[in-house]
Amino acid sequence: MTDQQQWLRDRGARAQEARQVAARLHAEGVGGVLLTWVDNAGITRVKGVPVRRLEHAAAWGVGASPVFDAFLVDDSMTRGRFIGGPEGDLRLHPDLDRAVPLAAQPGWAWAPADRYTQEGEPHPGCQRRFARRMAERALESGIELRCAFEVEWVAARAGGPAEEPDYPTQGAAYGMDRMIDLSDCLRDLLQALDDQGVAVHQVHPEYAPGQYELSVAPEDPVGAADTCVLVRQTIRAVFARHGLRVSFAPAVEAGGVGNGSHLHLSPWRDGQNLCHGGTGPYGLTAEAEAFLAGVLAELPALLAVGAPAPGSPLRLVPSHWAGAYRCWGRENREAALRLVTGGRGEESTAANAEVKCFDGAANPYLVTGAVLAAGLGGLAAGRTLPPESRDDPATWPPGRLEQLGVERLPQTVAESLAHFQRSGLLKEAMGEVLHDIVCAVRQAETELFAGSPPEQVVAATRWRY
Template identity: 30%
Template structure:
């Protein structure tokens, strides 16, 4: 903590930006005077518990117990994590620091996504593993602002480039200042990218974030999404990580590359095994195959999330796995033992990275603990053509019902967290059920 305080003094900035991550993966924060942050670094600081009592549109839940009118919306105890201190290059070097509720005694620790991931990481460490993750995201960049979208009623947003043009050198040149800022300002913000390119679709981009120890990787993922939005704002653009914003275009994924390490060595690779996978990795993959269908709301948390799972759309439609196969839910990458890893392709870009990573890791560890055998064969070729596969939930309502009916999520992530999270997703379903959509108006208003 002394080093943290000394670093703040070296930066000599009057204010520090601090933030926590809510259940939807949205950063909620504020500017605090440096002197206040120094005191908060020692004792923590109060943060209104409403951040776990409302949805992404600030509508308060009527079915949550950890936060609500019955609590008077009291403060919870947030604690800064000094290891997350960094400078915001597009805000003249303003210091930034993440916080969580790991030390809160009022119940917020059960709802806090970052605290949940810490508990899953502790489980991995107790088993002798150091998990490493490398998230990658797809997103659309639009030639819009928040005001222009409201004025247009969110109809027909204009992407920054037209037509389908994956891996385009021309399109990155067309918006070179924006791409330059993404590459260099993200690195300066301690989010190093391994790659950035256009994907197939108008204005869609993909970035791979360099792998790191799992908590740091999740921090980078959360900060990446907000940083991309803020950098886009500065260029007059708007970035969206919505899973599927147009039915005729591919959706946006939030894939997770992962491996387990021990004593500095990757435990997933095996030069002796014909598939390049260690027995430990087979158990890990089997764990995800077994558990993730019961945890889908953590990977696909919104109504819109499930529009992404369409055959031929680069998103999985069954619970399956393959070697280097991009049509499956789980993709094993085993060209070299030192870099052997699993890519979990189920999460959308709209998922909360702390929760999707916690779900993937907890499921894999479950398989290792129970030495689950990998009983299914790797899918060869087009997984969409194979109809005889375990199915995934098709809607958020179905996914929430499946999670609620299973004892497995509570075993993996804790009953208190699951109760709160399921309540928030049930709320999300209810908001959709009462909404009258443009589709309904076009289909029924005149004819019926």
């Protein structure tokens, strides 16, 4: 039996499960369900259905044009070799296991969607299915990846779409004043996430004016990306109820510190964390070292999905803890790949790596899928890490960067796109259709903002993410 035949045969089972989920949601006061996916510009798109329609949506899907894959950040459209234009249709199928009432949007629930063709075949451009496919490929070799996104955002008083940020707090970076000024809002955020089953690890003020960060527990790659979407939309909804708007954009003010979306990851095998207990650097096993070396090697290309926006290069600057250099180091916040070994006694569970060069404009499903592909490529090639980088590479004397093989990551989207286009590893992992439309969107957004000064780029994109 083919996958398509199995999918069609399971229609009845999906409908039955959806009836049970709809009954539960209805009993909790839910009137509608929001089905989301994230496009290649990093924007979360949505279709809503009445809760009583959830059974039909699960069995037959909800229509959505494939052209959304070709949308740019300003809602204009481009065209790839396979996707673009007014023709065709897809079906959104909710993942019922993730369906949850939204605490900050009373009467609504949320579920991420997988996208299929009208014939019941997986849509080759579906970013969520790409992440799942890479996770399944890893599991076939016995590797389970656990990961989580840190979410950074800037809060501002509500205003017009072109207005500069009007910050609701003037507290110091990392200062208690900021927690006091937005105390009620942040309390409501923690309560909402708890009600939605999100395991929050911490929340704190960040460096930039009005900026905060929240971190959550690790999950499987698809689950981590789902949670990233849910957390961001919950932040937006909670802050809106307090008369505030938020920006996850990589650059909120030209010349300022932008919003990152750092990815923490650790490969596991047979219940053991491969980032601990080995003979490699700081206890890395050979498999963990090879995996991380694969990610490090592909970082210039990975930026095309992890730091993809016209404003991303404005964030990725040296000496801003953004990870502007392709290097690694234990607890080095200037390295693009930071090794976190954990406190004494919890290394076996806490040891992980943090990819610091990614930002809030990234599609989290593309990020987890592409990072997995890069790590698995490193495993297959038996890669090893280069020498560790200490301190800030921007302060090194001339010649030391070349001596240690450390280089500045791409400083424009066009440059990272060129690396992405040359990466046979990522093209094979994504498949021709998804790889092509990601390239098309990156190219079109580059052309859209060609010649624009930083202030114009920031103003045009600040409130889009």
